[in-house]
Amino acid sequence: MKYINLVHFACFFLICYGEKDRFDNYRVYNIEVNDDAGLGEFQKLEESSSRIVFLNEPNIHQPFQILVPPDQLANITELFKRSAVKTEVQHENFQKLIDEEQPHDTAYGGHFGWDRYHDLDVIYAWLDEMLQKYSSVLKNHNYGKSVEGRALRAVKLSKKEGNPTIFIESTIHxxxxVTVATATYFLNELLTSDDGEIRKLANNYDWVFVPVVNVDGFAYSHSNNRMWRKTRKPHSIIKFCVGSDPNRNFDFHHGDVGASTNPCAETYAGPSPFSEPETLALSEFIETFDNIKLYISFHSYSQLLLFPYGHSKEHTPNHKDLNQIGQKTKQAIAKRYGTQYKVGNIAEAIYLASGSTIDWVYATRNVSLTYTFEFRDKGRYGFLLPADQIIPNSLEVIDGLKAMVEEAEALQYL
Ligand SMILES: [Zn+2]
Known part of the structure; x- marks a missing residue:
């Protein structure tokens, strides 16, 4: 009885005070595999529900990173020997990176800005402020509720009737x-910048922003586990496996390839297409627009610019144009700081992955231009990109978006 009380007390304590998971002495390994056998070993490991965290998907095109708890070091060293891969310890203590991600500013009182990362409440409060300040051109859309009851929110900037729509989806993972930080930076530029090119973008297009798709997961990544990726709906039977990968949950070749059937895996596709209220609501919200000409999904990290398809290596009918627009975007991104992106269709540039938003929008919503950005960096900091890189990342991405729209106009997509 005493034991039970103690457990209850501990749970109560954890829930009430949101104790954060720590990653003391977790190692980050950078891994390069160059054959299918080596790749298979890591894919098996990822499926096995071990406590090793895959920071990105194993693939043979570029290095990927894994996060290894101290008690798993012996196991992983065995696997390294067996699979003859090239490995390198990138960080000895992952917790240190987490501790250094945000500026140590004791004066921070919840004010919004781009010098640090903010939680959902601060972001939504800033949106409300903008909606009030720019009420003639900026409108609010509450398009649903998350599993945990949070508002799913979008804003639409429109300066004149009949504009084509550009849709920005952010923080589905x-x-x-850095994705929501960049999305809000760009929205702020569209609202306030004097730059002629930005004014043109703001005047000639309607811009829809969903700053945080996966609101529950995002809140959890702030309160409990900085490495959380999925939604927060517990599996119906295996309760300790929580969430699905929302970017594998869309209803186009759902669960075909590059998505897991293991409810504990990071890329679990979910029990059925749109099983997650957050993806269903987003899909229904997208369906309310009949004039989307360009759909963009913000992710990090790896410095990639990807277009459909992910479920198959088959090229889309306008593959050449998607690539040409992508190449122009890549060149524009590199101009300011030299940041190098790689461009290509998902399946060939990086890995097979089905059920993503950009495949679904492309294939079922008749939108000919859909892209995924994977922002900075290539694994040095990964998801823990220091906050002082938010503005440089935003600036180079905006350079890229300007070029993307310009080239799409030249090819008469817009
Ligand atoms: Zn992502």
Whole structure:
């Protein structure tokens, strides 16, 4: 009885005070595999529900990173020997990176800005402020509720009737904090900048922003586990496996390839298409627009610019144009700081992955231009991109978006 009380007390304590998971002495390994056998070993490991965290998907095109708890070091060393891969210890203590991600500013009182990462409440409060300040051109859309009851929110900037729509979807993966930071920076530029090119973008297009798709996961990544990726709906039978990968949950070749059937895996596709209220609501919200010409999904990290398809290596009918627009975007991104992106269709550039938003929008919503950005960096900090890189990342991405729209106009998509 005493034991039970103690457990209850501990749970109560954890829930009430949101004790954060720590990653003391977790190692980050950078891994390069160059054959299918090596790749298979890591894919098996990822499926096995071990406590090793895959920071990105194993693939043979570029290095990927894994996070290894101290008690798993012996196991992973065995696997390294067996699979003959190239490995390197990138960080000895992951917790240190987490501790250094945000500026140590004791004066922070919850004010919004781009010098640090913010939680959902602060972001929504800033949106409300903007909605009030720019009420003639900026409108609010509450398009649903999350599993945990949070508002799913979008804003639409429209300066004149009949504009084509550009849709920006951000933070469908909870731990990718730089995505919402960049989305809000860009929205602020569209509202306030004097730059002629930005004014043109703001005047000639309607811009829909969903700053945080995965609101529950995002809140959890702030309160409990900085590395949380999925939604927060517990599996119906295996209760300790929580969440699905919302970017594998869309109803186009759902669960075909590059998505897991293991409810504990990071890329679990969910029991059925749109099983997650957050993805269903987003899909229904997208369906309310009949004039989306360009759909963009913000992710981090890896410095990639990807377009459909992910479920198959088959090229889309306008593959050449998607690539050409992508190349122009890549060149524009590199101009300011030299940041190098790689461009290509998901399946060939990086890995097969089905059920993503950009595939679904492309294939079922008749939108010919859909892209995924994977922002900075290439694994040095990964998801823990220091906050002083929010503005540089935003500036180079905006350079890229300007070029993307310009080239899409030249090819008469817009
Ligand atoms: Zn992502």
């Amino acid at each position: 909870a731990r990718e904090w």
